[in-house]
Structure formats: C-alpha cells, structure tokens
C-alpha cells in the first residue's frame with residue numbers, strides 16, 4: 001500500500017502547520033511531527049490543504065476534436081490546476097447523448113488516471129433541442145451519468161425542459177442549463193451595451209440569460225427537479241437566484257433545487273477588453289460590465305451562486321486565430337481558475353480558504369452527487385486533496401499550459417496562488433508544476 005507524507009500543511013489555511021499521512025487512498029493521520037516511513041514525502045512549506053477541486057463544467061473535446069484537446073491533455077491540465085474531478089460536457093462529435101459515448105469518456109478518463117472524468121450526458125438527441133436523449137440509459141451505464149446538459153446550446157423548448165427536470169428525478173439527476181434565449185441572441189457577438197455599439201458588434205442582451213433562468217427556476221419548483229445554471233454572467237441572474245433561494249414558506253426551501261456556477265473569467269474580465277477585437281476574449285456568455293463582475297463576486301461570496309466552474313473551452317488555433325465574427329467562443333480555464341479565485345475572491349477579502357473549499361470543491365461535489373469528493377480534510381476521509389501556496393505568484397504563459405489549445409485570456413498576467421500538489425485517492429497526480437503519470 002502506498003504511503004505519502006505531506007509535511008507542513010495548513011488545512012483550510014488555518015492554525016499551525018501539521019503533517020498529513022496518506023495511506024491506501026485515505027487520510028490516515030493528521031498531526032504535528034508525524035514521523036512515518038513513506039514512499040514519498042512532500043515538503044509543503046505551510047501550504048493550504050483543501051479538498052481537491054471539482055469542476056462541473058469542462059470541455060475536453062474528445063471524441064471528435066482531438067486537435068483541440070483530448071481526455072489525456074485536459075486531465076493533465078486539471079491535475080495541474082488542483083482538480084480531482086471534472087465533468088466533461090456533452091458537445092463532442094459524436095455528441096455524448098448515449099451510453100456508448102459516455103462510457104468511452106468515463107473509461108478513457110480512468111485509463112489516464114489523473115482526474116475522475118465524469119461525462120455529462122446530453123439532454124436532447126444531438127443537442128438539437130427536440131427530443132429527449134436516453135437519459136435513463138446513460139444514468140444506468142458504467143459512466144453513471146448524473147449531470148445532463150446541452151451546453152453550447154440552450155434547452156429552449158419549455159416542455160422539453162420540463163420533461164427533463166421531471167424525468168431526471170427518478171435517478172437523482174441534475175439538468176445543467178446553458179441559459180440563452182436563442183431568439184434574443186441570433187447573431188450576437190458581444191454583451192449588448194455601449195462597448196458593443198461602439199465596436200459595431202451585434203449584442204447579446206442580459207435578459208436573454210435572465211429570462212431562461214427565471215423560467216427554469218419556476219419549472220424546477222413546479223416539477224421538483226434539480227436545476228443547475230451554467231456560467232451565470234449577469235447581475236440580474238444573481239438577483240433572480242437570490243429571490244429563488246429566499247422563497248419558500250416558513251423557512252422551508254422551495255420544491256425542487258436550483259444551483260448555479262460562475263466562471264473565473266466572469267469574475268475578473270469585462271467587455272472593456274473587446275477594443276482590440278482579439279477573439280481570445282470571445283466567450284459565451286460574453287464578458288459583461290464592471291457592475292456585473294461586482295455583483296457576481298458578491299453572489300459567490302454570499303452563496304447565491306453556489307460554486308466556481310471553469311467552462312474550460314480549448315480551441316484549435318485555426319478556430320481562434322481569425323476574425324472576431326468567425327472565431328469560436330470559449331477560453332481555457334483549468335490551470336488558471338485557482339489563481340483568478342485567489343485574486344478576485346481571497347485577496348479582496350470576500351472569501352477565506354474555508355470559503356474556497358466550499359465553492360471549488362464541496363458545493364460542486366454535492367450538486368453532482370459525488371460522495372468521495374469535497375470531503376473534510378480529516379482522518380478517515382478519502383485523500384482527494386490539493387495543496388496551495390497562497391503567496392507564490394506566477395505568470396501565465398499559454399504555450400506552457402498542458403492544454404493543446406492556447407486560448408487563454410490571462411496570457412502574461414501575474415496570478416497569486418499556486419498548486420503545490422494534487423492527490424487523487426492518495427496518489428500524487430501533480431507536484432511542483434509537473435504531472436505525475
């Protein structure tokens with residue numbers, strides 16, 4: 001049985017440094033000055049120990065676009081970013097709308113072994129929004145799919161959405177909605193506002209997101225289903241979620257559950273960046289305004305928005321290095337998420353490390369129903385862990401990231417918060433910036 005000794009770590013960044021002995025995939029012992037025979041000793045220098053991060057929203061592009069990312073390269077990026085579980089979106093080619101594709105993704109992820117890759121199943125056949133996919137078959141498959149999404153497209157037909165929320169209740173599934181009313185965003189290229197008008201880009205209005213969020217909250221309440229809102233991007237959406245969560249009689253939560261995620265890029269970047277027409281800033285939903293950014297940070301801090309999800313969206317060079325209108329939307333996220341959260345949420349005093357554990361690990365694990373992730377850093381618990389040096393700063397160099405794509409909007413930025421090591425079931429998957437295969 002392999003043993004790893006983590007010297008000098010601070011669980012949740014609080015208290016004096018302790019040692020953590022990891023054995024047989026679990027945390028065997030936590031205490032000062034543990035002196036044990038170990039196969040490997042990590043000198044962590046007082047690093048913050050947190051449960052491994054869980055990303056509910058990742059695009060790994062396999063099958064179909066292995067030139068943009070593979071399960072292998074995406075898993076490496078995840079491990080280096082501190083993740084121990086990621087949810088791979090269904091908008092692959094072929095689409096993950098059946099048991100064969102989701103089982104392939106699950107098995108390939110286990111073969112690579114750097115992070116648990118949980119496939120997200122499509123809600124509708126071919127993401128076409130017309131006919132429910134075989135949700136039950138995917139749930140019963142070896143991949144045990146629990147999260148379903150047409151991400152990239154909105155499930156805009158309210159009856160299909162209603163059926164999906166009803167049907168997934170049978171096996172405790174969650175429907176993750178890419179909230180975008182397509183009639184309001186036809187041809188949209190940027191957040192509808194002053195900048196888009198000045199730059200001559202067709203607008204993506206905030207209510208295109210908010211109208212779907214409001215509608216689907218009502219449907220979740222009516223059906224008792226579980227709804228998750230992908231990449232919340234506007235202050236108005238945060239307001240609707242706040243209303244929803246405060247509702248319910250006598251402090252009882254309303255029927256159905258609604259959770260939501262925000263991406264690191266929507267917590268930092270605004271549409272001011274669009275002046276250069278550099279498509280690295282093109283993303284869906286679009287970068288919004290400073291007021292939106294401030295509202296989203298607040299909503300994440302107070303729990304209105306449950307968690308951070310990367311929406312890691314790698315693209316091949318030819319799909320990004322072209323004129324704005326032709327470029328695909330999406331940005332890399334797995335290796336920069338912690339840095340952006342440290343910068344926007346920790347340095348600003350909005351979250352402490354306990355709070356980071358909540359929004360990057362515990363809440364996403366509970367939303368997706370992962371029993372072994374997002375657990376306390378304590379004896380007897382599964383050793384899915386990340387060690388973070390909160391003071392170390394590093395400069396983002398897209399070319400050095402593990403992803404095949406290099407479409408990071410954070411290129412050249414100095415970020416605080418560095419992953420020292422990541423452990424998946426007690427095995428080091430990343431250490432000092434290197435993947436451990």
Ligand SMILES: NC(=O)N[C@@H](CC(=O)O)C(=O)O
Nearest residue numbers: 059151152283284313329330
């Ligand atoms: N976020 C994006 O801009 N793009 C995503 C799709 C999506 O998340 O909607 C992609 O698959 O590239």
Ligand SMILES: [Zn+2]
Nearest residue numbers: 151152178230
């Ligand atoms: Zn989306």
Ligand SMILES: [Zn+2]
Nearest residue numbers: 089151152311
């Ligand atoms: Zn996405």
